[in-house]
Each structure stands twice: as structure tokens, then as C-alpha cells.
Amino acid sequence: MSNPQHHHEKPVLYSYFRSSCAWRVRTVLNWKGIDYEIKSVNLVKEEQKTLEYSKLNPLKEVPTLIIDGLVLTQSLAIIEYLEETRPEKAVLPKEPGKRALVRSLVLAIASDTQPVTNLRILNYLGDDRKEEWTKYWMSYIFEGIEKQLKEVAGDYCVGNEVTLADICLVPQVFNANRFKVDLTPFPIIQRISDKLLELEAFKKAHPFRQIDCPSELNSKNNT
């Protein structure tokens, strides 16, 4: 990997306000109190496909994080790196069984849901199927997650501590609302997401608080 920055420089996050993957990393950076600079990559304008950006991120995705002289891609890989190098304000529990439980919820969202319903997939799928497809898959996974949460949730997804599962949940709920997925069958998911949005690290990471959020959205409230 290239080495475009020195270690003492402020981390740079290539982000798009509405990208749920970038949102996860924003939340973790805020949660851990890591100061960072945002560079916006407009996915709708396909700025992720420029030669310059694709050199940083060969899969042409956001986020990319420049930190410690490294170019890091894939939100979960970035977050595990931050957890390993900045363990304060942990987003994973200490005990391996609990870590596995948190990661299983994380992957239900980050592997089974988001990649199946993201912008590039929906564009390729075609306009006529976007809505039905999104509703079907988001509901399918939320049904499984809600069942798991019935057994393990406290104030947050796993007990009473904020974990990476919560950090992934909030953007997924936002997207579900955006696509008008009926969330009434998933009261635990809704309750936890609402509670998380009261926390400063989550508020600050919200799309409507981003520098690249269009002003007409900015003026709406955080739902």
C-alpha cells in the first residue's frame, strides 16, 4: 500500500454523507475521540470511479481511511484496525464468545443486507425492482436480527454497552426508513436505534450533519 501521509498527520476519511459504510467508520472515529478530516466522494456523481480515487480504493467504494501512513479500505477492516490500535472506548467486548455474538449481528447487516441493497446493486437491478427488492431483503434480515435481539439485547444490541453491532444498526435502520420498510414488526431494533441516536458520537456521524449533505436535507430533522 502507498504511504501518502506521515503518522502525525490528521486521519483523512473519504466519505459520502449517505453511505452507511462510511457512516459506521464516522461513528467509530467519533466514539473513540479520534479527530479526522472528511473528504467527500459523491457516489451519485460516481466520483468513486475516478482514476485518482480508484488507486486508493480498487473496489471503488467508500470509505477509505488514511491513517498512520496506511490506506485502509472496507469499513469493518478499518474498524477492527482502529479497535486494535486504539483500544480505548472499545466497540467489541473482551470475551471471545461475546465478540462472536456482536460480530454475528454486525455481519448480518454488513454482509447479508447492505451489499445486497446498496446503490450500485439497485442501479444494476433496475428501477422497476428497487423498491420490492429492498423491502424484501431488509425485512428478511431484520426478522432474524430481531429474534437474536430478543435473547441478547439490553439497552443496546448486546447488553447495556454500545458495540459495533449498534454502530452498524443505526445506518441500516435509516436506510430501511428511507426505503419505507415497515419496521413495526421489529420493535427492539427500532427502540435501540432511537436510543443510540441520542448519543453524541452517533449524532455527529449522522448523514444530515455531514459537510457534503445537501442543504435541503440538512434542514430536516434526524429521522
Added chain:
Amino acid sequence: MSNPQHHHEKPVLYSYFRSSCAWRVRTVLNWKGIDYEIKSVNLVKEEQKTLEYSKLNPLKEVPTLIIDGLVLTQSLAIIEYLEETRPEKAVLPKEPGKRALVRSLVLAIASDTQPVTNLRILNYLGDDRKEEWTKYWMSYIFEGIEKQLKEVAGDYCVGNEVTLADICLVPQVFNANRFKVDLTPFPIIQRISDKLLELEAFKKAHPFRQIDCPSELNSKNNT
């Protein structure tokens, strides 16, 4: 999570011979020399949707691993657990920057490709689009991965040690071949996958070596 087994019992892996997610876990168990028993869940016969199985795995997916008195789901969460509790024969490098690199390749496959092209997605997509969809998305991601590998590959995906990236790559290449994706633009991917299949842990995990592999496939060679 329920506690159906005692710690001293042999781990049980709920697997399907052709599931690439189960395959990843089989490879890691073999690699680390962990003895285990397989219980087959036939995805084509929809055995993953039975009430009994969905209690173990609310998302109705394979694999599920019963180990140390825990019920673990999601292949990557299971593998991270095995890595944390059985660190010998590591599948992740020690250094955080390298771990992030390996995990970014892992997620390109396990998040960006497999969930978008798995059995349930293709069934829902419809027969008329299965082939074009699979070819498009597998090629799209392989293009990005091949570019990354140009910079970081040695004998294997990241240098000369087997990592989790390799363990995820082999099933993805198998699936690409199954769907007749043209792999000639991806010589590094092909070369590494071929080399990995010479290793005993990878051979033993291959679908055609599984107890639930139909005999007509069993008799074919490992390609």
C-alpha cells in the same frame, strides 16, 4: 445463546457441501487441526428453514458452529472466534496494518460478492437474470481484488503465508468457475487458488470431499 453441548465434546459444524461460507469454516478448522463433526443442512431442500435449525441460526443460514458450549453463526464471526481462542496456525498476521489488508480482501469476497450472488438471492432474482448477474458482480469484484493482489500477493494473497484472504478466495473462485465467469483477466487470483488447493487443509474442505456431496459430483476431480 443456548448451551446444547459441554465444552469437552467435539465441535459440530452445520454445513452444506457447496456453501462457500461453510467451506471457509471447514478450511479454518482443518488448518488449525481442530477435530469436528459435520451435520449436513441441505440448502436446496431448504432444510435451513426448519424450526429446529432456525432456532440455532435465526437468519437460516449455514454455517453454525457448536463449540465450547456456544452456538456461533456467521462464518467470519466464527473464524475470528477460532483465531482468538485457538491462536496456533494463525489465519491473520500479527501486525494491525497487515491484518487490515487481509480483512479488506476477505470482506471484498465475504461482503461484496458472496451475499450478492448466493443461492437465496439468485432464486429471488429469477432464472432469467441469474447468469448475467453472477458474471457481472463476480467479475466486478475480482477486477478490484486482482488489482490489490498485484501489489501485495506473494505465493498467496498477502505475501507467502496463508491467511483468511486465501481461505475466502478458494470457494469464490470455485463459484466463479461454476457460473462460467471468465477468469482469464485474473491470472493472480487463479494462480493463488490453484496453489492453495494443493494444501491438505484446503483439499479436505473441498465440496467434493464432503459427506453430503452427491456421488455424481464426488467422482469429478477437484476443479
